[in-house]
Amino acid sequence: MGTTIPLPPGLLRMVFTAVVVIALVFLNSLILGYVERKLAGRFQLRPGPMEVGPHGILQLMADAVKLLGKQFIIPQAANSPLFRLAPLLAFVPVGAAFIVVPLSQKLQVRDLDVGLIFIVAVMALNMVATLIAGWVSNNKYSLFGAVRSVAQSVAYEIPLLLSLVAVVLMTHTFNMQEIVLSQDHIWHVVQQPVAFLIYFIAGMAETHRAPFDLPEAESELTAGFHTEFSGIRFSFFFLAEYTNMFFVGSIAVVLFLGGWHGPQLPFMDYSAAVWFLLKVYSLLLIMIWVRWTFPRVRFDQLLNFCWKYLTPIALVNLLVTAVVVKL
Secondary structure, three states: OOOOOOOOOOHHHHHHHHHHHHHHHHHHHHHHHHHHHHHHHHHOOOOOOOOOOHHHOOHHHHHHHHHHHOOOOOOOOOOHHHHHHHHHHHHHHHHHHHHHOOOOOOOOOOOOOOHHHHHHHHHHHHHHHHHHHHHHOOOHHHHHHHHHHHHHHHHHHHHHHHHHHHHHHHHOOOOHHHHHHOOOOOOHHHHOHHHHHHHHHHHHHHOOOOOOOHHHOHHHHOOHHHOOOOHHHHHHHHHHHHHHHHHHHHHHHHHHOOOOOOOOOOOOOOHHHHHHHHHHHHHHHHHHHHHOOOOOOOHHHHHHHHHHHHHHHHHHHHHHHHHHHHO
16 A cells, blocks of 8 residues: 655645635736726726626636737847746735735734734835846836836835834834734824825835836836736736735725724624725725826926925824824
């Protein structure tokens, strides 16, 4: 009789977690992609996608099949190994950030003591993928887009982190669960409205969404850093963008909007997770609304707004918070 090799006790859990995370990434992108197209249509007095499925609900799936069927072309002068690697570098880290997002007190893959640091660090890796994608394409438009992206990300990460530190000073923890539990009676957005506003603006800039989409300005840079990418690898950048939006909303909900706290819903065992997702997608709808309402700013206006306004205000807010906490 043959002997069976025992599996490590955590292996099945790891495989199951990976499958669930990948499914959530794709599902989130499908939902946001469809909602954004329909809302964009409403804002522009047109119906949006209507042909594929009822009210165009299957349009994103049809687009995904189309991208899967497209040939992945590597430019002759591009660095082939890094050109293949860049889309994966953009996609894999944002999927890993799902590990520490607490949908409820029980629905979380891993509760880390430094969960907030982990999710911010993982989101920052997208900047590396963007720089590599623009540099190895050997295309001047791609390179300009990558340089813009790095400058924008480095600038707006400073007020974003300063706004998060203000909440950390109040709660004395980086643990995502403990930050949510500290808002049992009052949400931090009431105590830190300035930090919340700064975080939300900087978060939209970090996701490179209009009016902060200078790295992908079609009228100036064709498509920016992913001009040369096609097929399934182009879709990885698309998935990474929508997943980054979800994480910006998730961090805002955890730190400022009470996390999963909300009235108990009737006949629902997962009302906490429902409240968390409702808050996150409410913020994402605001991001979409902003994108289709305000025009794109110039690059000098983008950086001046960060260095001259957001960063000084975030520093003053952090100083006031430190004094109040100390007293």
